[in-house]
Amino acid sequence: DAGVIQSPRHEVTEMGQEVTLRCKPISGHNSLFWYRQTMMRGLELLIYFNNNVPIDDSGMPEDRFSAKMPNASFSTLKIQPSEPRDSAVYFCASSFDRVVSEAFFGQGTRLTVV
Amino acid sequence: QKEVEQDPGPLSVPEGAIVSLNCTYSNSAFQYFMWYRQYSRKGPELLMYTYSSGNKEDGRFTAQVDKSSKYISLFIRDSQPSDSATYLCAMSEENNYGQNFVFGPGTRLSVLP
Numbered sequence: 215d216a217g218v219i220q221s222p223r224h225e226v227t228e229m230g231q232e233v234t235l236r237c238k239p240i241s242g243h244n245s246l247f248w249y250r251q252t253m254m255r256g257l258e259l260l261i262y263f264n265n266n267v268p269i270d271d272s273g274m275p276e277d278r279f280s281a282k283m284p285n286a287s288f289s290t291l292k293i294q295p296s297e298p299r300d301s302a303v304y305f306c307a308s309s310f311d312r313v314v315s316e317a318f319f320g321q322g323t324r325l326t327v328v
Numbered sequence: 329q330k331e332v333e334q335d336p337g338p339l340s341v342p343e344g345a346i347v348s349l350n351c352t353y354s355n356s357a358f359q360y361f362m363w364y365r366q367y368s369r370k371g372p373e374l375l376m377y378t379y380s381s382g383n384k385e386d387g388r389f390t391a392q393v394d395k396s397s398k399y400i401s402l403f404i405r406d407s408q409p410s411d412s413a414t415y416l417c418a419m420s421e422e423n424n425y426g427q428n429f430v431f432g433p434g435t436r437l438s439v440l441p
Contacts, residue, residue, distance in 0.1 A: 218371075247429065256433035257372070257416065270428065305371055307429075311422070316362055317429050319371035 218320035220306050226326045232294040235323045238287055239308030247317060248281055248291050249305040257305070263289065264311060296327045331355055334417055334432030343441050347404040351417035351432045354398065358419040358430075361393045363402045366414045366434070375415075376402070407439045 219238040227233050239246050248260040261271040263283045271281070278297070283289040293300055303324050307317040334351045341347055349363075360379055364372035378384045381395045390403040400419075404411055417432040 249431075257431040259429070259431075262428065307371075309429075316374045316377050317418075319364075319373065321371050324369075 218306055218308050218318055220304075220320035220323050222323060223321060224324045224326075226328065227296055229297055229327055230295045231327075232292065233296045233300075233325060233327075235291040235304050235306075235325070237289045237291070237306030237320060239289070239306070240318055241287070243308035243310045243318075244286065245309045245311045245317075246283060246289050247307040247309075248289070249307065249319075250302045251305060251322070252302045260291070293325075296325075298327045301325055301327050332417065332419060332430050332432040335435050336433070337435035338438065339435060340438045340440060341407055343407060343409060343439055345407050345439070347402075347407050347411070347437060347439075349402040349404075349415050349417075349435050349437070351400050352398055353400075353419055353430075355419070355421065355430075356395075356398065357421040359422060360420045361391070361400050362418040362420075362429075363389075363391055364416045364418055364431075366416060368413075372416055372431075407437075409439045409441050412438050 221236045245264050247262040249257050251257045260273045261281045266283045281291045303322045305319050305322045307319045309317040332353045362377040363375045365375045366372040376391045378391050378393050381393045384391045388405045392401045414434040414436045416434040420429045
């Protein structure tokens with residue numbers, strides 16, 4: 215398996231534009247997590263899905279953020295409209311629950327909103 | 329109080345030194361304890377994990393968990409420049425919905441040759 219795959223690796227966009235980040239989890243994993251990482255706040259959990267169902271979205275900063283998982287092999291995180299304070303590295307991770315397991319991370323998407 | 333706290337760092341040590349990295353937590357329901365290593369501009373990668381209290385050793389790395397004190401540690405023996413990275417502790421509990429991972433803020437480690 216190629217691991218968790220995120221795209222794009224880098225995104226530069228203008229304030230107000232819509233941004234969509236994509237994630238393909240590891241095949242067979244049934245939990246998917248979106249994290250945001252900044253120097254000031256570290257790694258923050260935004261939302262996590264279990265069996266494609268959003269379980270905890272309390273970390274989603276505001277209504278401008280939305281996430282979907284239409285099937286077991288794909289998830290998106292959308293920001294609309296984007297703002298400069300959204301600039302961060304966004305990580306997707308997946309795991310297999312119900313066993314002693316670990317979350318495997320993608321390489322991240324570095325988002326810059328200017 | 330944050331759910332997981334970690335020594336702030338940054339930490340600089342000479343090559344060959346023993347490094348001790350620590351985290352404390354407040355949620356007694358955490359059962360799984362992990363250490364992730366993150367190199368610059370990369371995603372975190374799992375280094376070690378343990379279940380409940382005890383020690384686990386893997387080469388130069390030893391993880392310790394003391395659930396009674398809500399304290400976990402990672403020791404690196406004979407540290408190498410290649411160990412220079414940010415180390416994040418992580419914890420999870422299993423609930424009816426699966427697992428939820430909570431990360432510490434990370435400690436930046438520099439091992440100087």
